[in-house]
Amino acid sequence: MSEVAIKVAVRVRPFNRRELEQNQRNIIRVLDEGALIFDPDEEDDEFFYQGMKQNYRDITKRVKKKLTMEFDSVFNEDAVNADIFEKCMKPLVNSVMEGFNCSVFVYGATGAGKTFTMLGSEDIPGITFLTMQELFRQMDEYGEERRFDIGISYLEVYNEQVMNLLTKSGPLKLREDSNGVVVGGLALKQIHNADELIELLHLGNKNRTQHPTDANAESSRSHAIFQVHIRMIEKKTNTKRTVKLSMIDLAGSERAQSTKCKGLRFKEGANINKSLLALGNCINKLADGSKHIPYRDSNLTRILKDSLGGNCQTLMIANISPSSITYEDTYNTLKYASRAKKIRTTCKQNVITTNMPKEFLLKKCNDQTSEIERLKSEIEKYKERTKILESQVMDQNVLVKKVNEAGDGMHIDEDLSEWYIKIDEVYNEMRKIREHCYRLQN
Numbered sequence: 001m002s003e004v005a006i007k008v009a010v011r012v013r014p015f016n017r018r019e020l021e022q023n024q025r026n027i028i029r030v031l032d033e034g035a036l037i038f039d040p041d042e043e044d045d046e047f048f049y050q051g052m053k054q055n056y057r058d059i060t061k062r063v064k065k066k067l068t069m070e071f072d073s074v075f076n077e078d079a080v081n082a083d084i085f086e087k088c089m090k091p092l093v094n095s096v097m098e099g100f101n102c103s104v105f106v107y108g109a110t111g112a113g114k115t116f117t118m119l120g121s122e123d124i125p126g127i128t129f130l131t132m133q134e135l136f137r138q139m140d141e142y143g144e145e146r147r148f149d150i151g152i153s154y155l156e157v158y159n160e161q162v163m164n165l166l167t168k169s170g171p172l173k174l175r176e177d178s179n180g181v182v183v184g185g186l187a188l189k190q191i192h193n194a195d196e197l198i199e200l201l202h203l204g205n206k207n208r209t210q211h212p213t214d215a216n217a218e219s220s221r222s223h224a225i226f227q228v229h230i231r232m233i234e235k236k237t238n239t240k241r242t243v244k245l246s247m248i249d250l251a252g253s254e255r256a257q258s259t260k261c262k263g264l265r266f267k268e269g270a271n272i273n274k275s276l277l278a279l280g281n282c283i284n285k286l287a288d289g290s291k292h293i294p295y296r297d298s299n300l301t302r303i304l305k306d307s308l309g310g311n312c313q314t315l316m317i318a319n320i321s322p323s324s325i326t327y328e329d330t331y332n333t334l335k336y337a338s339r340a341k342k343i344r345t346t347c348k349q350n351v352i353t354t355n356m357p358k359e360f361l362l363k364k365c366n367d368q369t370s371e372i373e374r375l376k377s378e379i380e381k382y383k384e385r386t387k388i389l390e391s392q393v394m395d396q397n398v399l400v401k402k403v404n405e406a407g408d409g410m411h412i413d414e415d416l417s418e419w420y421i422k423i424d425e426v427y428n429e430m431r432k433i434r435e436h437c438y439r440l441q442n
């Protein structure tokens with residue numbers, strides 16, 4: 001068992017059309033693959049939009065924070081989903097194949113690029129598809145040594161209710177057993193290749209709760225949890241391992257004002273924020289090394305319990321927009337991500353060694369059967385011997401009785417003493433044999 005820190009990556013998406021039109025200032029400067037400055041000094045670079053030189057607008061108008069922050073990986077606006085996959089997800093797939101549970105969750109405000117990172121667009125596959133493609137490629141490579149069974153589930157947590165995105169059913173209940181939090185009544189879908197996965201992802205996404213907000217026309221209003229359960233069976237030793245890869249697309253972490261939501265959307269936002277607040281509390285407590293972590297405060301944190309504090313290698317991808325329009329949200333996301341860096345999880349390889357090779361079990365069974373037969377025949381022999389000794393004792397008792405009855409003034413005590421010694425010896429031997437028989441039978 002080893003302790004590992006949660007890995008944290010930050011992805012900055014390109015400016016979108018709205019942000020460009022408003023000439024918003026860039027509040028992120030990526031320094032290198034592992035560092036960025038939040039709210040840097042203004043750059044002198046000229047800024048053109050539709051061929052015209054533009055002046056930056058800075059709605060924040062405050063002293064620049066100029067915060068340098070370091071993360072495990074930082075991706076600038078030029079990065080594509082394949083880059084995130086190569087750097088962050090491929091090592092996780094390797095870990096999964098070695099028997100470690102792995103989780104990745106994307107975090108950020110509405111419109112920051114979480115769903116784009118996870119699922120991609122029509123022609124740009126997201127990291128979920130790329131990861132599954134790699135998983136199937138590696139399974140092919142291991143084909144001679146291992147057999148695999150793959151089952152997937154796709155859930156959403158919407159307004160604190162857990163729903164199955166692959167079949168239309170009512171809300172599901174969470175319960176806890178020795179393996180952690182289990183979703184009651186959830187049947188896994190078997191898949192055989194990455195293309196089957198795409199169909200299921202499309203189906204799941206169609207069922208996912210989405211509503212336009214001011215910040216994103218197709219905003220996901222729920223937390224989506226995609227899980228791959230893999231059973232690996234070593235062909236030689238029949239050793240089984242079951243590992244879980246979880247990919248979680250969290251709903252936007254924005255403040256209500258930035259989405260200008262009212263009524264039902266506001267309630268949604270409140271619920272999203274409630275579960276994200278619970279997630280934030282768990283992250284803070286875990287980062288501080290607290291003993292009690294309030295996972296039970298929301299269904300989201302109950303489901304993520306494994307990924308945050310359990311036996312799991314976890315990656316958090318924090319998505320941010322570079323525009324000053326999202327100043328507060330971006331700052332909050334980066335603060336969240338920095339806290340998450342401090343969390344350590346304990347990882348152990350999932351191996352169940354009860355399944356020994358069939359030939360080994362057969363041999364062991366045969367050996368034990370012949371040992372039982374040998375012990376049985378030994379018991380029989382001892383029983384025979386006991387019988388003989390018992391009859392000898394009987395004879396001696398009869399003799400002693402006869403001598404006592406004769407009472408002819410012979411030196412009985414002297415003559416009998418030899419017999420008494422023999423009788424004692426026989427009794428002792430009988431006792432030993434009985435004890436031995438008793439031991440063998442038990």
Ligand SMILES: Nc1ncnc2c1ncn2[C@@H]1O[C@H](COP(=O)(O)OP(=O)(O)OP(=O)(O)O)[C@@H](O)[C@H]1O
Pocket residue numbers: 012013014016108109110111112113114115116117121216218219220221250251252253319
């Ligand atoms: N790295 C990127 N490159 C190009 N376009 C991007 C990128 N990231 C996001 N986008 C675009 O920005 C828009 C919003 O992204 P996305 O839907 O992924 O946001 P989100 O964080 O999932 O938001 P929500 O929480 O509201 O669901 C989409 O149109 C998406 O195509």
